[in-house]
Each structure stands twice: as C-alpha cells, then as structure tokens.
C-alpha cells in the first residue's frame with residue numbers, strides 16, 4: 001500500500017478503538033459481498049438513526065402531551081416531534097418540528113418550535129370544536 005494512503009487511513013482511524021475497527025471491517029466485508037456501496041450504506045444508516053431518534057421522541061411526546069391531535073387525512077393521532085438537528089447539511093431548510101401521523105404517511109415539517117406548534121394545534125382544534133361542530 002502507498003505510504004500516502006496508509007497515512008490517510010491512519011488519520012481517519014484516530015480515536016477509533018480496535019473493537020470499532022473490527023466492526024467496521026466486518027461491515028465493509030459484508031457490503032462488498034452483498035454488492036452494496038458505501039454511500040448506499042451511509043444513507044440507510046442515517047435514515048435508520050433518524051428513525052430511532054424519531055421513535056424515542058414519539059414516545060416522549062406521547063408521555064408529555066395529554067392533548068391528542070388528529071391527522072387531517074385519516075384522523076389517527078399525530079405526534080409533534082421536536083427536531084434537534086440544527087440547520088445544516090442534514091437539515092438544510094432548518095426545520096424545527098415535524099408532525100407525523102402514527103397511522104398513515106402524513107407528515108408536515110415546520111420551522112416553528114415544537115412547543116409553539118403544539119400551542120397552534122391546540123388553538124386550531126379548539127376553534128374546530130367550538131365553531132364547526134354539528
């Protein structure tokens with residue numbers, strides 16, 4: 001292997017312990033065998049982690065909010081999720097909250113803080129029940 005390449009690899013591996021390296025190597029081997037590219041793997045990994053984060057926050061928001069809001073498309077409960085990723089590569093438009101239906105694919109991103117969004121939803125749902133109820 002070229003000395004320059006070796007240096008580059010060593011720089012990448014700074015701070016990564018032997019255990020993590022072992023895991024990385026076995027993942028790299030498997031990707032090669034299954035014909036999956038590194039970028040495909042990375043993009044899957046990112047969405048997997050985002051999904052995990054979302055699920056945890058979903059559970060939290062269930063515990064915190066006794067008020068339930070309902071999906072405009074299927075009327076199932078929706079969750080307001082606080083987006084903690086700051087504006088940047090992974091959050092290009094600077095979204096601060098996400099409304100997500102627990103049942104269908106309805107989702108709506110917002111630049112409004114989650115707390116404000118919840119207040120807005122409360123206002124809207126009050127208006128609905130006061131005004132249009134038949």
Ligand SMILES: [Zn+2]
Nearest residue numbers: 071074101104
């Ligand atoms: Zn829905």
